[in-house]
Amino acid sequence: MIAPHAPFDPVLLAVAGLLAALSAFAALRAAHAVGRARGWRRPSWALAAGVALAAGVWSMHLLDVVGHYLPVPAGNDASVALLTVFLWAPPAAAALLVLGRRPAAAGGALGAAVALMHFTALLELPFAAGPRFGPWLAVLALAAAVAGG
Numbered sequence: 001m002i003a004p005h006a007p008f009d010p011v012l013l014a015v016a017g018l019l020a021a022l023s024a025f026a027a028l029r030a031a032h033a034v035g036r037a038r039g040w041r042r043p044s045w046a047l048a049a050g051v052a053l054a055a056g057v058w059s060m061h062l063l064d065v066v067g068h069y070l071p072v073p074a075g076n077d078a079s080v081a082l083l084t085v086f087l088w089a090p091p092a093a094a095a096l097l098v099l100g101r102r103p104a105a106a107g108g109a110l111g112a113a114v115a116l117m118h119f120t121a122l123l124e125l126p127f128a129a130g131p132r133f134g135p136w137l138a139v140l141a142l143a144a145a146v147a148g149g
Contacts, residue, residue: 012067016060023056031096043097050093054085054117061121080120088117108146115145 030049037045058081091113095106119138 007069009067009069012063016063016067019063020056020060023052023059027052027056031099034096035100043093046093046096047089049096050089050091051085053092054088057088057114057117058085058121084117084120087120088113091116111145111147112142115142118145 033045095109099106
């Protein structure tokens with residue numbers, strides 16, 4: 001079965017891409033500072049990079065959802081949206097802290113953070129049917145995210 005085409009607002013989608021690029025730049029600059037920082041500044045820079053990544057990914061997804069004209073009512077719950085950012089930032093910061101010493105562990109932590117963010121973000125979309133998570137499919141998605149991280 002082929003999904004129906006959803007018309008979109010090209011300006012909002014372009015802004016979403018621009019936001020993603022800007023947040024990635026900010027996160028990379030902060031991540032560079034992680035490597036040079038010592039003491040309490042090191043985790044502070046890592047958390048700043050994690051917040052930049054989380055806020056950028058969340059903003060991009062929000063604008064993507066808002067920019068598509070879906071045939072069903074959809075909205076956003078601000079409290080769940082903020083929860084996704086706060087859930088994603090610490091694992092991203094932890095990944096940046098261990099990146100130089102254990103890149104595979106960093107990638108796995110970042111992949112798990114992305115999966116967590118996506119599953120939580122699904123909860124903020126109040127579709128009439130609501131999201132359903134099959135346990136095996138959820139485990140498979142988490143494993144793919146960790147392996148691809």
